[in-house]
Structures are given as C-alpha cells and as structure tokens.
Amino acid sequence: MSQQxxxxxxxxxxxxxxxxxxxxxxxxxxxxSEVMFFGGLIATYLHYKYTLGFPEASRLNIVxxxxxxxxxxxxxxxxxxxxxxxxxxxxxxxxxxxxxTILLGATFLTGQALEFSHLYGExxxxxxxxxxxxxxxLTGFHGLHVLAGVVWAIVxxxxxxxxxxxxxxxxxxxVFGLYWHFVDIVWIMLFTLIYLIP
Amino acid sequence: xxxxxxxxARRWPLYLGxxxxxxxxxxxxxMVAGSGVTPPALNVILLALSFSKxxxxxxxxxxxxxxxxxxxxxxxxxxxxxxxxxxxxxxI
Numbered sequence: 001m002s003q004q005x006x007x008x009x010x011x012x013x014x015x016x017x018x019x020x021x022x023x024x025x026x027x028x029x030x031x032x033s034e035v036m037f038f039g040g041l042i043a044t045y046l047h048y049k050y051t052l053g054f055p056e057a058s059r060l061n062i063v064x065x066x067x068x069x070x071x072x073x074x075x076x077x078x079x080x081x082x083x084x085x086x087x088x089x090x091x092x093x094x095x096x097x098x099x100x101t102i103l104l105g106a107t108f109l110t111g112q113a114l115e116f117s118h119l120y121g122e123x124x125x126x127x128x129x130x131x132x133x134x135x136x137x138l139t140g141f142h143g144l145h146v147l148a149g150v151v152w153a154i155v156x157x158x159x160x161x162x163x164x165x166x167x168x169x170x171x172x173x174x175v176f177g178l179y180w181h182f183v184d185i186v187w188i189m190l191f192t193l194i195y196l197i198p
Numbered sequence: 199x200x201x202x203x204x205x206x207a208r209r210w211p212l213y214l215g216x217x218x219x220x221x222x223x224x225x226x227x228x229m230v231a232g233s234g235v236t237p238p239a240l241n242v243i244l245l246a247l248s249f250s251k252x253x254x255x256x257x258x259x260x261x262x263x264x265x266x267x268x269x270x271x272x273x274x275x276x277x278x279x280x281x282x283x284x285x286x287x288x289x290i
Contacts, residue, residue, distance in 0.1 A: 020266050028272045035273070039280035043287035050288050066228050070221060077217040080259045084210055181259045185252045191224075192248035196231040197241050 027175045031182045034145075038186050041141060042193060045134040054131040056124050061115070062195050068111040069191050072146075075104035076184040079153075079177045089167035091160060098157040101180070105150040112143050135194065142190060145183045152176050216258045223251050 082097035126136045156176045165173055227247045257263040262270050
C-alpha cells in the first residue's frame with residue numbers, strides 16, 4: 001500500500017477523511033434536517049396566521065415567555081461554559097455548568113407547561129382551533145427537543161463524572177452543545193414569529 | 199483522536215459578553231413589540247433583532263466563526279431554503 005493510501009486509511013479510521021470530525025459533521029447534518037423539520041411547521045403557522053388571522057394570539061403572555069426565553073439563553077451560556085471548562089481541563093467545573101443546564105432546561109419546560117395549562121384554561125386547545133393546532137404543535141415539538149436535550153445533558157453529566165472527557169477528548173460535550181444551541185436558536189425565532197410579530 | 203479545535207480553551211469573557219448582548223436584544227425586542235411601531239416596519243425590526251441573536255449564538259456559541267466553513271455551509275443552506283418557504287407561505 002502506498003504512503004498516501006495508508007495516510008488516507010488512517011484518517012478514515014480516525015473519522016478525519018474529510019478533514020473534519022465525523023461526529024461533528026454528523027451533528028451538523030442532523031441540525032440541517034431539523035431546520036427543514038421546523039421550517040415546515042413554521043411555514044404552516046405563518047400561512048394560517050396571515051390567511052385566517054389569529055385573534056387567540058392576544059392571550060399569549062409576552063413578558064412571561066420573555067422570562068422563559070431568557071432562561072433558555074442562560075442555559076446556552078451554561079453549555080458553552082461547560083465546553084470551555086473541559087477544554088481547560090476543569091472537569092468539576094464542567095459538571096457544575098452541565099447541572100445548571102439541566103436545571104435551566106427543566107425550568108424552561110415547567111414554564112412552557114404552565115403556559116399550556118393557562119391557555120387550556122382560556123379555552124385554547126390543540127383541537128379547538130387552527131391557532132391551537134399550529135401553536136401547540138410548533139411549540140410542543142420544540143419542548144420535546146428541549147426535553148431530549150435535558151436527557152442528553154444528564155447523560156453527558158454522568159459520563160463527565162466518570163471521567164469520560166478531558167482537555168483533549170471532549171467531542172461528546174461539543175456535539176451535545178451544538179444540539180442545545182440549535183434548540184435555543186429555534187426558540188429565538190419562535191419567540192419573534194409567534195409572540196412578538198402581530 | 200479528534201480535530202484540534204480552532205477555539206482557545208478559555209473564552210468565558212467573550213461568551214459572557216455575547217450573553218449580555220443576547221439579553222439586551224431580547225429586552226429591546228419586547229420593548230419594540232410593545233411600542234407604537236406598526237407593521238411592516240415592526241416586523242422588519244423584530245426579524246432583524248431575532249436574526250442577529252440567532253447569528254450570535256451560531257457564530258460564537260456554536261463556534262461557526264472559527265470552525266471549518268463546511269459546517270457553515272451545511273447550516274446556512276437549509277436556513278436559506280426555510281426563509282424562501284416562510285416568505286412563500288405568507289404570500290400564497
């Protein structure tokens with residue numbers, strides 16, 4: 001086997017044949033598919049919003065959801081700080097930031113559950129109107145993504161406590177972070193499109 | 199083995215600064231939404247603010263600013279398609 005072929009084979013086995021890490025590019029491709037998934041839901045919501053009008057949207061509490069948005073933004077800071085910590089070799093500090101991420105994610109989900117409960121109390125339900133269907137589907141799927149992220153954060157935290165990561169080996173934390181930040185970006189857009197734009 | 203990151207290990211002042219800007223932009227969004235500005239100017243301002251926030255998260259927290267350009271291309275292409283769909287869904 002030639003030297004060039006051997007080098008390529010080594011790169012391939014290390015997941016670096018494209019010059020990028022295969023776990024990272026896999027996550028970016030997954031995120032690209034998620035953009036299209038949420039894109040379909042957002043386009044549906046906007047279509048009905050501008051063809052039917054959504055008077056029920058006036059019942060949404062912008063300030064409360066703004067606080068929830070801030071909580072999710074804070075969780076993104078916690079995730080990037082966790083990655084920064086492990087890259088600096090500080091495993092303990094990474095665990096603290098991951099725990100903070102889990103708590104903030106759970107708080108966001110609690111806020112969303114309270115909002116859903118309030119809207120149901122006001123008569124806005126999943127099957128009661130087009131607004132209800134499109135609103136709960138869009139925000140509900142986002143909530144499910146946050147829930148999946150919280151579970152993933154718990155897994156990363158447990159692996160971190162078992163010393164699975166170090167300053168040199170931290171791709172597991174980085175890939176989780178990419179997912180979490182993407183979920184944050186989706187909410188940034190939903191907050192504007194659903195709650196702020198009339 | 200993994201690809202060496204383009205990001206230095208200690209960047210918390212940058213991350214904290216980005217976070218403060220994100221919070222500031224969120225507060226501005228809520229204030230603008232409650233002001234007397236009417237569509238379409240209101241929509242343009244709010245969309246500009248939210249895209250700025252999303253861009254900050256992608257550039258600094260997801261490290262697209264210093265990472266391989268392939269990641270940026272993979273992310274930006276579907277976002278552009280999404281924007282086309284979103285505009286069409288409003289117009290049709």
